[in-house]
Amino acid sequence: MPIKILIPTPLRQFAGGNTEIEVEAASAGEALKKLTTEYSALRKHLYNEQDTLRNFVNVYVGDEDIRYLDGEKTPVKDGETIMIVPSIAGGSTVAEARVENELPELTSDEFARYSRHLILPEVGLEGQRKLKNARVLMIGTGGLGSPLGLYLAAAGVGTLGIIDFDVVDVPNLQRQIIHGTADIGRPKIASAADRLQDINPNTKIEAFETRLTSENALELFKDFDVIVDGTDNFPTRYLVNDASVLTGKPNVYGSIFRFEGQASVFWAEKGACYRCLYPEPPPPGLVPSCAEGGVLGVLPGIVGTIQANEVIKVILGAEGILLNRLLLFDAWRMTFQQLKLRKNPSCPICGDNPTIKELIDYEEFCGLKQPVIEEKPFEEITAVELKQILENDPDVQLIDVREPVEYNIARIPGARLIPLGEIVARQHEINAGKTTVVQCKGGVRSAKAIAALKNAGFQGRLINLVGGITAWSNDVDPTVPKY
Amino acid sequence: MLRLDEQLVLHIKAHAVHDYPHECGGMLIGKFGDDRKEVFETFPIENAREDSRNNRILLLPKDVLRAEKYARVYKLDVVGYYHSHPNAPAVPSQYDLDHALPVWSYVIASVIDGTAVDVRSWEMREDRSQFDEEVIEQGKTIKNED
Numbered sequence: 001m002p003i004k005i006l007i008p009t010p011l012r013q014f015a016g017g018n019t020e021i022e023v024e025a026a027s028a029g030e031a032l033k034k035l036t037t038e039y040s041a042l043r044k045h046l047y048n049e050q051d052t053l054r055n056f057v058n059v060y061v062g063d064e065d066i067r068y069l070d071g072e073k074t075p076v077k078d079g080e081t082i083m084i085v086p087s088i089a090g091g092s093t094v095a096e097a098r099v100e101n102e103l104p105e106l107t108s109d110e111f112a113r114y115s116r117h118l119i120l121p122e123v124g125l126e127g128q129r130k131l132k133n134a135r136v137l138m139i140g141t142g143g144l145g146s147p148l149g150l151y152l153a154a155a156g157v158g159t160l161g162i163i164d165f166d167v168v169d170v171p172n173l174q175r176q177i178i179h180g181t182a183d184i185g186r187p188k189i190a191s192a193a194d195r196l197q198d199i200n201p202n203t204k205i206e207a208f209e210t211r212l213t214s215e216n217a218l219e220l221f222k223d224f225d226v227i228v229d230g231t232d233n234f235p236t237r238y239l240v241n242d243a244s245v246l247t248g249k250p251n252v253y254g255s256i257f258r259f260e261g262q263a264s265v266f267w268a269e270k271g272a273c274y275r276c277l278y279p280e281p282p283p284p285g286l287v288p289s290c291a292e293g294g295v296l297g298v299l300p301g302i303v304g305t306i307q308a309n310e311v312i313k314v315i316l317g318a319e320g321i322l323l324n325r326l327l328l329f330d331a332w333r334m335t336f337q338q339l340k341l342r343k344n345p346s347c348p349i350c351g352d353n354p355t356i357k358e359l360i361d362y363e364e365f366c367g368l369k370q371p372v373i374e375e376k377p378f379e380e381i382t383a384v385e386l387k388q389i390l391e392n393d394p395d396v397q398l399i400d401v402r403e404p405v406e407y408n409i410a411r412i413p414g415a416r417l418i419p420l421g422e423i424v425a426r427q428h429e430i431n432a433g434k435t436t437v438v439q440c441k442g443g444v445r446s447a448k449a450i451a452a453l454k455n456a457g458f459q460g461r462l463i464n465l466v467g468g469i470t471a472w473s474n475d476v477d478p479t480v481p482k483y
Numbered sequence: 484m485l486r487l488d489e490q491l492v493l494h495i496k497a498h499a500v501h502d503y504p505h506e507c508g509g510m511l512i513g514k515f516g517d518d519r520k521e522v523f524e525t526f527p528i529e530n531a532r533e534d535s536r537n538n539r540i541l542l543l544p545k546d547v548l549r550a551e552k553y554a555r556v557y558k559l560d561v562v563g564y565y566h567s568h569p570n571a572p573a574v575p576s577q578y579d580l581d582h583a584l585p586v587w588s589y590v591i592a593s594v595i596d597g598t599a600v601d602v603r604s605w606e607m608r609e610d611r612s613q614f615d616e617e618v619i620e621q622g623k624t625i626k627n628e629d
Contacts, residue, residue, distance in 0.1 A: 008551070009515070009560045010586040014609075044611060045584060056582045058544040065544065085551075088542040089582040090508065090566045090575075090589075248535040269539075269578070317577065357533060 003031050005082045014041040028061055029072025031082055046084070058085045067345070067352065103129035104158070110202060114156050127316045128156060132202075134315045137161035137224035139212055139240055141192040143300030144230035144254050144307060146178035151308035153196040153203045157315070160196060161224055163208045164188040171483065175297035212236060214359035217243035226314050228252045228307055234281040235362035241266060241274035242359055245349050252310050254303040259296050259332035261303035264322050264341065265310050268350035271324040276344040276351075281366040292445070299331050378450045379463040383471040386437055390414060396435045399423075401449040402469075406441060410481045412472050415439060423449045424456045432460030439465040439472075441483075485563070485588045485604045486521040486620045487511075494525050496599035499567035499592040505536040508566035510550040511588060512559050519620075520562040520588055526550045539578075540566050563588030563604075570595055573603040575614045583607040588617060 002022040007015045015021055016039060023038075025031035032053075036043040048054050059066045060083040066074040076082065106114070106128060117123040123131075136157050138145050141164045152160055168176075168183045168191050176188075183191035189207040196205055210216065212231075217239055221227055227249050229240045237255070244251035250267040253274060266273045306327065313321050328337040349356040381389075389396050400407060400415040407417045418426050420440070430436055430453075438446040443466050450462045465471070473480040498507050509527035513520060528546045532539050542564070554561050564587060568574075573593035575583075583589060585607050593601040605614040 008584075009562070010584040013586060041609075054582075060544075060548075083548075085544040085548050086584055087544040088508065088510075088540075088547060088564050088566075090506070090540050090564075090579045090591075246534050248539060270581075354533075 002078065003076050003080055003082060005031060005035055006084065008084055008086060010086075011042060011045060011084070014045065015039045025076060027072065028059055028066050028074045028076055028082060031076060032059065032072070056087050056089055058087055059083070060085055104132050105129070106132065107202075110156065113200075113202075117155070122318065123316060130315055130317075131156045131312065132158040134226065135159040135161065135224045136226045136228060136311055136315075137163070137221065138228045138230055139163050139236070140230035140232070141176070141178055141188045142166070142172065142230060142232060143175045143256060143295065143297075144304040145192070145228075146176045147301050147304035148228055148230060148308045148311070149178055149192060149196050150199060151305060152311060153200040155308070155312055156200065157203060157311075159204045159206060161206045161208065161220070162189050162192055162196075163210060163212055163220070164192070165209060165211045175295065175300050177301070212239060214239060214362065217359060218247060221247045221249055224249065226250050226252060226311050228254075228311055230254065230304065230307070234366045237274065238281065238365060239359065239362045242349055242356060244268075245273050245275075246357075246359070250314050252307050252314065254300075254307040256295055256299050256303050258293055259299060259330060261299055261306075261329040261331070263303055263306045263310070263327045263329070264325060265314065267323055268343075272341040272343045273347060273350045275349050276347045277326065277341055279344070279348065283367060292441070296331055299329075302329065302331065378447070378454070379461070380466050381437060381463045382466055383475045386412075386465055386472070387476045389437075393435070395433075396437060397431060398437050398439060399430060399449075400469075401438060401440050401445050406483070409483050410469060410473070412439060412469055412480070420445045420449050420452075424452050427453055427456060427458050430458070430460065432458065435461045435463065437463045437465055440468045442468045442470055484519040484618045484620055485590070486513075486519060487590065487604070488522075489621050491522055491525055492602050492619075492621060495565050495567075495590065495592050495602060498525070498527055499569075499594045499599050500597060502530070502567065503594045503597050504569045506530055506532075506538065506540040506567050506569060508540045508542055508564065510542075510547065510561050511563040511565060511590065512550065512554045512557075513562045515560055515562060522562060522588075523559060525565065526553065526561075537569055538571070561587070563590060565590035565592065567592045567594050567599075573601040575605050580607065580611070580614060583611075583614070585609050585611075589614065590619075 002024050005021050007019055012019060021035060023031050023034040025034055036046060046053060046057050061074055061076055061080060114128050117128050118125055134157050136152055138148055141149060141162050166188045168179045168186050168188055170184060172179060178195050179191045187209055189209050193205045193207050196203060221243050227244050229237060229251055231237050231240060241251055245268040248269060250265060252265050254263045310322050324341045326339040326341055345352050348354060398412060398415040400417045401420040401423055403419050438449050440446040443464060446464050450464055453462060470482055473482045507530060509525050511522045512524050512526050513522040528542045530536055531541045531543045550561055568591055573591040575589060589605045591603055592599055604617040604619050606617045607614050
């Protein structure tokens with residue numbers, strides 16, 4: 001006995017006017033395939049270009065939605081009924097509403113400035129007016145934010161929001177090309193705003209000198225059309241993702257580490273979000289930051305311009321945005337790879353039954369609140385104190401747990417190098433009869449080294465140098481280079 | 484062409500203003516004619532979105548099914564769907580197009596600052612490329628008891 005498929009009213013005329021159609025099939029998916037093979041005009045209304053069921057098309061076997069059974073593989077028995085039921089979604093997005101209203105006209109200066117865009121059919125006059133109408137919020141004006149901002153301003157994005165709370169520092173200049181040597185010590189948003197305004201005086205800059213937090217993110221995001229994530233840490237990345245999902249905004253993502261970069265467009269309404277890809281953050285400390293691990297200066301230039309490219313395509317409404325795809329770039333091997341992403345139906349924020357409905361404490365979520373420990377498990381010393389005891393106490397030894405490449409750049413006199421990764425295996429090289437001060441660049445890795453040594457049963461007295469060699473350079477010996 | 488009487492337009496406007504600044508919606512129940520659709524009543528449905536309710540709406544399939552069943556009881560059809568655009572024009576968005584079905588009428592009520600200013604109707608082309616505006620024929624509802 002065949003399976004009966006009930007056709008909803010708006011689709012009947014594409015199914016030969018029938019209200020129900022009978023097919024032979026073993027699963028819901030097979031039944032629908034047979035239906036749409038016989039009545040091909042139905043196909044484009046039920047399936048999208050990727051050949052998956054459109055997200056508003058719900059299929060019921062009996063009175064159960066197959067989404068909660070076995071999807072298209074849900075078995076159907078002879079005599080059972082399949083129903084196609086639309087869920088109905090609609091809405092006016094702010095950006096689209098403005099498009100429908102009226103796009104701003106271009107001035108004669110703008111016609112000249114954007115002429116290379118205007119002659120591209122894919123951009124054209126309407127596209128350029130869309131760019132002028134667009135409001136893009138950039139999170140961070142660092143490595144990724146620099147090329148992003150420069151190209152978005154140059155391309156004629158009408159309003160650029162920039163958020164940063166940092167000050168331009170010398171080590172930034174190796175890659176953060178929106179800032180210059182003369183800007184050292186200035187707030188990054190001031191320096192960035194000047195540079196962007198110089199590139200394009202038509203672009204309106206809205207600068208927010210603040211840290212992005214769970215308290216201000218929704219309010220900031222709601223007035224923008226596209227969010228661009230140029231952050232360098234996991235708590236902010238999850239915050240940007242969740243706030244983008246909750247406000248319904250596309251989140252153009254990029255991240256970099258050493259020689260490797262990633263980029264994607266996360267847009268919960270149309271596909272996967274960052275949490276569909278990474279539901280949980282990595283354990284704290286597993287992935288070093290760029291300050292700890294280093295980064296090739298040109299890498300954020302490449303990844304940031306990919307983000308700028310996708311932002312412009314999102315604004316233009318282009319096909320082929322980096323949606324449901326994760327682009328992996330390796331600058332050292334010079335390879336690009338692409339991974340397919342899928343919206344996760346059990347995603348805690350954009351899935352079918354979301355558990356996250358408001359912004360949370362992201363430091364805590366990423367496990368970064370743990371280092372606030374009840375009691376200090378080990379002793380600490382400042383750079384100035386270290387200088388005194390090194391001069392006065394011959395029974396103090398200094399162990400440097402950084403990498404050899406860092407040791408070659410700068411070292412504290414008398415320090416012995418045992419990189420963090422080797423510290424436990426080489427603990428016998430440390431004289432447990434002496435007091436041992438452990439040191440790295442900023443004090444984080446040395447704390448990990450002490451914890452690892454204690455765990456491994458090392459008996460000697462261990463003291464952490466607060467602020468590492470950077471503090472030594474600041475407070476004791478400025479001739480030791482900072483990097 | 485969509486026959487949608489003044490009384491029903493007022494219903495839609497009232498629902499849209501009541502739920503402002505959130506989007507509201509519901510089904511349109513009536514009959515398909517040869518060249519036109521006629522709406523007999525509106526069937527309001529709760530907006531199931533928990534986020535972005537000011538510019539997004541979702542009517543769950545179980546509620547749509549409820550409307551279908553209701554229509555069947557009275558030998559009527561669901562002929563379309565209405566929703567509101569708070570502080571935006573009564574023009575379908577790309578999002579509307581991505582989620583539309585052909586044949587049905589898509590009636591949109593624009594509510595600006597809490598006042599319903601415009602009601603327009605749209606029908607998607609069969610190739611899904613765009614919506615075309617549809618004329619609303621607005622007669623007065625004739626009540627038998629009058």
